[in-house]
Structure formats: C-alpha cells, structure tokens
Amino acid sequence: MILLPLVFLVVLHHTPVTLLQFYYHNNQQIKEYLFEVNTANPHITHLYSIGQSVRGQELWVLALGVSPGRHTVGVPEFKYVGNMHGNEVLGRVLLLHLIEDLVEGYRNNETWSLQLLNSTRIHIMPTMNPDGFDSSDTDCMYSQGRFNHNGIDLNRNFPDAFAGQAFDEDKREAEVQAMIGWLQTETFVLSANLHGGALVASYPYDNSNGGSELINGASVSPDDDVFVHLAKVYSYNHASMYKGNRCTESRPFLDGITNGYKWYALTGGMQDYNYVWAQCLEVTLEISCCKFPPVSELPAMWTDNRKALLSYIQQVHLGVKGRVFDSKGAPVQNAVVEVVGRRNICPFKTNQYGEYYRLLLPGNYTFTVTYPGHEVLTETLTVPYGPDNYSALKHDFLLHKTTTTHQPFSTTQYHVTCNTDLNADNMVDLNIDNSVKKCT
Known part of the structure; x- marks a missing residue:
C-alpha cells in the first residue's frame, strides 16, 4: 500500500x-x-x-x-x-x-x-x-x-x-x-x-x-x-x-x-x-x-x-519498550519477543528498527527473545506504571551468538511450531497455512 x-x-x-x-x-x-x-x-x-x-x-x-x-x-x-x-x-x-x-x-x-x-x-x-x-x-x-x-x-x-x-x-x-x-x-x-x-x-x-x-x-x-x-x-x-x-x-x-x-x-x-x-x-x-x-x-x-x-x-x-540487538550490536528485525504466560496467536516481533512495544500493567514479567543464530534470551523485568510519565519502561535486549551447530533457524518453522503448540493446548484451532502466512 x-x-x-x-x-x-x-x-x-x-x-x-x-x-x-x-x-x-x-x-x-x-x-x-x-x-x-x-x-x-x-x-x-x-x-x-x-x-x-x-x-x-x-x-x-x-x-x-x-x-x-x-x-x-x-x-x-x-x-x-x-x-x-x-x-x-x-x-x-x-x-x-x-x-x-x-x-x-x-x-x-x-x-x-x-x-x-x-x-x-x-x-x-x-x-x-x-x-x-x-x-x-x-x-x-x-x-x-x-x-x-x-x-x-x-x-x-x-x-x-x-x-x-x-x-x-x-x-x-x-x-x-x-x-x-x-x-x-x-x-x-x-x-x-x-x-x-x-x-x-x-x-x-x-x-x-x-x-x-x-x-x-x-x-x-x-x-x-x-x-x-x-x-x-x-x-x-x-x-x-x-x-x-x-x-x-x-x-x-x-x-x-x-x-x-x-x-x-x-x-x-x-x-x-x-x-x-x-x-x-x-x-x-x-x-x-x-x-x-x-x-x-x-x-x-x-x-x-x-x-x-x-x-x-x-x-x-503502558508497559515496556525498547530494541533488540544482535551479537554485533546491530538492531534486528523480526526477533520474537514473548512474555511468559501470554502466548499470542501471532508472536510479537521487532519492527525494521529492531523495536518492540509491549503494553503491560505494572508487575514482574519474564521475557524470552528469539532470533536466528542467537541463543534464546530470558530476562525478568519489573514494569512500573508508565502513562503518568508519558513513557513506558525502556529496556533493550542484547543477544549472544549461539555456540552450537544447528540447522539454520527458520522464522516460518518457528511460528508454525508456536501455533501448533497452541492447537495442542486446545487454545485456538487455527488453519495454520492461512494464519501463519501473516505472522512471519
């Protein structure tokens, strides 16, 4: 468009x-x-x-x-x-x-x-x-x-x-x-x-x-x-x-x-x-x-x-915002940023500037960040109430390159797996081909 x-x-x-x-x-x-x-x-x-x-x-x-x-x-x-x-x-x-x-x-x-x-x-x-x-x-x-x-x-x-x-x-x-x-x-x-x-x-x-x-x-x-x-x-x-x-x-x-x-x-x-x-x-x-x-x-x-x-x-x-950087310090697009206990049909991902935004009420939340070729990062954040200060909590995630040898990571495969897991939990009975198409 x-x-x-x-x-x-x-x-x-x-x-x-x-x-x-x-x-x-x-x-x-x-x-x-x-x-x-x-x-x-x-x-x-x-x-x-x-x-x-x-x-x-x-x-x-x-x-x-x-x-x-x-x-x-x-x-x-x-x-x-x-x-x-x-x-x-x-x-x-x-x-x-x-x-x-x-x-x-x-x-x-x-x-x-x-x-x-x-x-x-x-x-x-x-x-x-x-x-x-x-x-x-x-x-x-x-x-x-x-x-x-x-x-x-x-x-x-x-x-x-x-x-x-x-x-x-x-x-x-x-x-x-x-x-x-x-x-x-x-x-x-x-x-x-x-x-x-x-x-x-x-x-x-x-x-x-x-x-x-x-x-x-x-x-x-x-x-x-x-x-x-x-x-x-x-x-x-x-x-x-x-x-x-x-x-x-x-x-x-x-x-x-x-x-x-x-x-x-x-x-x-x-x-x-x-x-x-x-x-x-x-x-x-x-x-x-x-x-x-x-x-x-x-x-x-x-x-x-x-x-x-x-x-x-x-x-x-509300909540938390920031950027995801790879092991070289460059912002990355399409890193998956998830909050434990809040598994969305389409996982939240970083934009072309490496940014993520997550609206959350005040509390403690554990984040997992996943990106091809890098270790899965897990961090727990304490989120305050941001609207009174006109800014969410700012927090950047710095990823570390994986040290093990894997098959190349596929974003599409990851999202299919994610949605398949949702089906296994009887959370959402999705048509995987149609829904995942726009999750990636």
Missing part, C-alpha cells in the same frame, strides 16, 4: 485555523479542514491518504506529533479511526474536535498537549467509510449507510484467525485493503475505532471457535487484563459510560465495558485483526446510544468524551 503524503509549496506558519463548528461536516468539508490544519501547523501535523474507498474517495489521516511525517525510534504510534459504519457518525465530529483541541493546546503551550505530542505520534482518521456516510440518513438506529458502496459491512471483512480465513485480497473491500496496508506500514501500539448505537467499550476477542479461550461466555485473549484496563480507562473518564446502563436499546454493561464475544460473536472484525496480526491492541468504542445524534447534542457529547479520548491516548505508554 502506497501512502500519499501531501506536499505544500507554500507553508504558512501560525496561520489561524477557522474555529470548528458543531455540525456534521461532509467528506469534502473534512478534507478542507484537514488541509487547513496541516497547512497552518506543518511542524506538528502531517496529512496523508492510506488509499481510496470503492468510489475513489481518499481515506485521509492526520498525524500529529513533533515528528509527524515519520516514525521516531522510541516514540509509540497511536491511532483513532472513525465512521467505519457510514451511518455511525459521532466519531467524525469528535475526532475533528480532538484534532482542534490538540493543535490549539500545543500552540498555547498547554502542558497536557505538549506532553502528548512530544511523546506520541497520533494518527487520526475521521472517516474510514466516506461512501457509506454519503448514502446515510439521520434515523437514530436503523438508517441506511452502514455498509460501503458495495453493500459490505467493513467490520466483517477482515481476515479472521478463528474462522481460518485466508488473506485473499479479492475478498477484501478497498477500504479494508487500505487499512491492512496501513498496519503493515506503521508499528501501531494502541488504537480505538469509534462506533455508535450503544455506550460501551468493547475489547477482543470478538470471535472464538470454542477452544480454551472461551471462558464463562467470553473469548479471552492473553492480554485480557490489559484490555479490561484500557476499556475502563475510557469508560471511567467518560461522563456516563461507566454507569453501564445508559441506552434503552442495549443491555446493561458492568463498568461500561464488555468482552466483544460475550456481547455478540463477530467474524472478520477489525479489532481482532489489529491485535492478532498487527500487534496493535485495539478497543471498539460505542460512543452514542443514537447512531446519528441531533446536531444540538454534539457540544455536550464532545464534553462527555473529551477527557476519555485524551486519557486513552496516554495509555500507549
């Missing part, structure tokens, strides 16, 4: 941006606003497209940070995605106002904004489904526009490990292909996608095949404790989500959170794809009982969500 950066011939420093009004901006107006913000703030914003919708509309993303145009080693990547379902529209509004809030806070030297943008690269996509929005109407619950232009639910179109779905691009909608390409380009650590029709924070897994991950009606991931924490961070910083019973059309949710599968099973969902194949912990935020709230309610809804949106971003600094 080719990302399309925007290059401006004229850079206008400190150009005032039009005060953002509370109404539903159409796709052209969103584009114009993003252009305007980017032109006025080139030092902290970078506007790009990850691809196009079925009807050829660009899928715009605004990145914010002190190095907005490229990744910086040690700085985690975060993303918000709105309007995946075209008729669930509050996310479009909130994300535009979040952009305005972050930019104005930084311009005014407000500590909270400086800390976030100095420590994090934040990517904001106001609409993943611009075609669906164009066809939507304003009914509170049953309006058209949920699907993309081809009539496909984008949140049922991603490859699904539990369903043994292959990575056949012909079966993926343009918007989903663009999202998958984006995830392969950036090392996202934490994410949330914004929906409507309920008031709850939902977390993986969304699906199950009845293996040992199925516990008391929930499909429990190896990082369940972290997901519960992340969901509660949003619900308890929201004005009312934590109360758990705010919508007449949905059941009560304890603490305003739910395991996705326990709520209802979903095949091909985006949050499971992010977690399983992209090493990005994602939560689905249902942020309004009404999918298309009246315009008069938008200011109050922004107030209800603002603190939660900012607090959730800050959680990207």
